[in-house]
Amino acid sequence: xxxxxxxxxxxxxxxxxxxxxxxxxxxxxxxxxxxxxxxxxxxxxxxxxxxxxxxxxxxxxxxxxxxxxxxxxxxxxxxxxxxxxxxxxxxxxxxxxxxxxxxxxxxxxxxxxxxxxxxxxxxxxxxxxxxxxxxxxxxxxxxxxxxxxxxxxxxxxxxxxxxxxxxxxxxxxxxxxxxxxxxxxxxxxxxxxxxxxxxxxxxxxxxxxxxxxxxxxxxxxxxxxxxxxxxxxxxxxxxxxxxxxxxxxxxxxxxxxxxxxxxxxxxxxxxxxxxxxxxxxxxxxxxxxxxxxxxxxxxxxxxxxxxxxxxxxxxxxxxxxxxxxxxxxxxxxxxxxxxxxxxxxxxxxxxxxxxxxxxxxxxxxxxxxxxxxxxxxxxxxxxxxxxxxxxxxxxxxxxxxxxxxxxxxxxxxxxxxxxxxxxxxxxxxxxxxxxxxxxxxxxxxxxxxxxxxxxxxxxxxxxxxxxxxxxxxxxxxxxxxxxxxxxxxxxxxxxxxxxxxxxxxxxxxxxxxxxxxxx
Numbered sequence: 001x002x003x004x005x006x007x008x009x010x011x012x013x014x015x016x017x018x019x020x021x022x023x024x025x026x027x028x029x030x031x032x033x034x035x036x037x038x039x040x041x042x043x044x045x046x047x048x049x050x051x052x053x054x055x056x057x058x059x060x061x062x063x064x065x066x067x068x069x070x071x072x073x074x075x076x077x078x079x080x081x082x083x084x085x086x087x088x089x090x091x092x093x094x095x096x097x098x099x100x101x102x103x104x105x106x107x108x109x110x111x112x113x114x115x116x117x118x119x120x121x122x123x124x125x126x127x128x129x130x131x132x133x134x135x136x137x138x139x140x141x142x143x144x145x146x147x148x149x150x151x152x153x154x155x156x157x158x159x160x161x162x163x164x165x166x167x168x169x170x171x172x173x174x175x176x177x178x179x180x181x182x183x184x185x186x187x188x189x190x191x192x193x194x195x196x197x198x199x200x201x202x203x204x205x206x207x208x209x210x211x212x213x214x215x216x217x218x219x220x221x222x223x224x225x226x227x228x229x230x231x232x233x234x235x236x237x238x239x240x241x242x243x244x245x246x247x248x249x250x251x252x253x254x255x256x257x258x259x260x261x262x263x264x265x266x267x268x269x270x271x272x273x274x275x276x277x278x279x280x281x282x283x284x285x286x287x288x289x290x291x292x293x294x295x296x297x298x299x300x301x302x303x304x305x306x307x308x309x310x311x312x313x314x315x316x317x318x319x320x321x322x323x324x325x326x327x328x329x330x331x332x333x334x335x336x337x338x339x340x341x342x343x344x345x346x347x348x349x350x351x352x353x354x355x356x357x358x359x360x361x362x363x364x365x366x367x368x369x370x371x372x373x374x375x376x377x378x379x380x381x382x383x384x385x386x387x388x389x390x391x392x393x394x395x396x397x398x399x400x401x402x403x404x405x406x407x408x409x410x411x412x413x414x415x416x417x418x419x420x421x422x423x424x425x426x427x428x429x430x431x432x433x434x435x436x437x438x439x440x441x442x443x444x445x446x447x448x449x450x451x452x453x454x455x456x457x458x459x460x461x462x463x464x465x466x467x468x469x470x471x472x473x474x475x476x477x478x479x480x481x482x483x484x485x486x487x488x489x490x491x492x493x494x495x496x497x498x499x500x501x502x503x504x505x506x507x508x509x510x511x512x513x514x515x516x517x518x519x
Contacts, residue, residue: 046080046223047457047481048252050092051244058092058100058243060252082216082254084280084299088114088123097240098131100138114140116216118283120190121157121174123214129229135239138229142211145187152176152192155201156217156224161193171195175215175224176203188213188225214245218283220484221254222246257457257479258286260486264468265290266300267311273298286486329506330444332420335360335388341502356385356415360502363389366427371397374440376404377411384414386501391427393419393445398438401495409498415441416501430471434478437461442496442504445471451488453477462486466493 050058061079080090080102089103102114105128114125122141129136154177161170173195178187187209194204214225229240245252258279259266265287266272272293279286279301290306291297297307336343343360346352349368352361354375367389377383383406401413421428428446432439434454443449449471454460457479469490478487496504 045082045256046090046252046254048223050252052094052240052242054239054241055094055096058094058097060092062093080252082116086116086118088116088125088127092127094129097129100127100129102127109137109139118218120208121215121218122190123216123223123225127227129240132229132239136229138227138240138243140227141188141213142228145209145211147189147205147207147209152189152203152206153178153200155192155195155203156215156222157219158195158197158201171197171201171203173201173203175217176206177225187211188215190215216254221482223252223254257476257481257487258284259476260285260489261287262489262491263288264490264492265292268293268297270295271298272296272300274300330418331503331506332388332418335386335418335503336362339503340505341386352387353385355381356383356413356501358382358502359385361385361387363387363391366391366394368394368396369399371399373400373402374413374415375402376406376413379411381411382499383411384416384499384501386416386418386503388418388420390420391422392429392431393417394431394433395436395439396433398436399440400438401440412495412499414495414499414501416496416504417441417443418503419444420446428472432463435461437463439463439465439467440493441467442501443467443469443471445469447471448473448475450475451477453479455479457481460487463488465490468492468496 047061049060052058078091078093078099080088080092082088087103091102092100094100105113105126108126108128111125114123114127116123124141126140127138129138155173156175158171158173160168161172163169170193173192174190176189176192178189189206189209191208192203192206196202212226212228214223214227216223224246227243227245229243258274268291270293272291273296274286280299284301285303286300287302289302289304290308291300291302292308292311294310294312297309300307331339334340338360341358341360343362344351346361346363346367348363349370349372352372353359354373355377356374357377358381367387374385375383399415406412417430419428419430428448430443430445430449432450432452434452436452443465449469451463451474460478460480462480462482462485463478465488467490476488480487
């Protein structure tokens with residue numbers, strides 16, 4: 001835990017603000033499994049299409065066609081899945097050839113089971129076009145070829161190579177091709193160096209090449225390359241022939257909805273879990289620091305490798321405990337009695353000033369935000385403010401801060417949102433519209449936060465929250481998918497500490513203090 005409480009290795013003092021984030025958000029991040037109605041099944045994390053010049057398109061997921069039945073047995077509710085051990089299982093579908101099965105096959109030639117190697121990005125082994133019987137074996141990696149000398153083309157999954165002081169001295173890529181079009185019989189190579197980034201990244205040398213093959217670009221989740229089905233002589237073109245896993249449009253790719261928190265931790269009670277191993281497979285991280293829960297962690301990752309269970313059980317601040325827990329107190333009675341700032345009663349969002357002016361804005365009933373930008377104060381104006389909703393907060397449009405700097409932190413725009421239950425015990429929810437893509441602020445919901453969804457991964461949008469969220473429970477509903485970032489991404493921006501909204505000081509004071517550590 002101490003590792004996640006310090007700023008390490010910096011010779012220049014940096015504001016600890018940016019690292020504070022999810023110790024607060026994570027305090028009660030009760031992760032619920034993703035709503036996933038349109039996917040092939042909760043274990044299938046590959047979508048898109050492959051292409052054969054002999055037989056046309058192969059669908060990698062029944063959701064491609066909008067034909068996923070409600071609850072059939074496999075393979076009719078079909079898709080491909082790559083699990084956390086790299087095993088590739090499931091089915092492709094061709095209207096001309098029928099089912100292509102991965103995993104669960106008997107009599108496979110060597111090396112057997114289709115397998116993704118996370119270290120090299122290679123996919124090896126076999127699948128089978130079932131209708132072709134013994135002639136249906138689909139080879140995912142060809143024979144070993146001579147090590148590749150440059151230029152190697154279309155290089156992917158590239159990272160800077162750093163010297164001992166952290167300076168870039170080279171670029172290395174895990175995947176390169178000998179052909180500019182992910183090349184058929186052109187070699188596919190791994191472990192490449194001497195690379196130059198550009199519109200097409202090229203490398204000078206690769207140490208491990210095959211005459212053809214399939215790989216997964218871990219940075220994008222995209223499956224690339226070619227597999228072969230036919231007799232021993234590719235020129236005879238018996239069977240499906242070359243199967244392209246990365247056609248120009250709609251290629252197969254590894255993706256699933258996932259939660260990403262940056263500069264923080266995740267706390268769940270009693271579980272922190274996701275139905276998909278997608279994040280583990282591609283080496284992504286749900287939390288910068290620790291993932292903690294009282295019972296079980298499933299398919300959640302930490303950049304620091306910090307997964308702690310069982311962890312201490314915390315009570316959530318709510319009406320019955322006077323909004324108090326181990327982290328501090330939300331003095332709701334004092335807030336509404338003007339102990340922390342002038343209270344301005346509002347009927348709708350028009351009553352909230354663009355410069356918050358250190359006030360508390362109180363709505364006794366539901367409040368809908370259709371879009372709002374909070375401006376920095378000037379002169380002696382306080383840019384912070386607190387919005388208290390006794391009911392539900394409906395967010396139907398983007399919420400943003402003015403894009404301008406300040407010389408006095410008191411002028412910095414900083415908003416807190418406190419959403420509590422009505423006297424009859426209903427409400428206390430933050431309900432985010434499916435079309436909202438950006439939100440800011442320090443959010444507290446006495447009941448539930450829902451992020452909204454169109455119900456279709458092809459039309460859903462990513463959501464970014466800059467600030468922090470504390471809630472009794474969450475329903476992360478977005479189905480938008482990318483290996484590059486989470487479907488919901490929560491990024492701490494430090495404002496809640498830099499200019500604390502009125503009434504939130506005690507809660508913030510109770511959080512751990514961050515200090516610079518000597519390198």
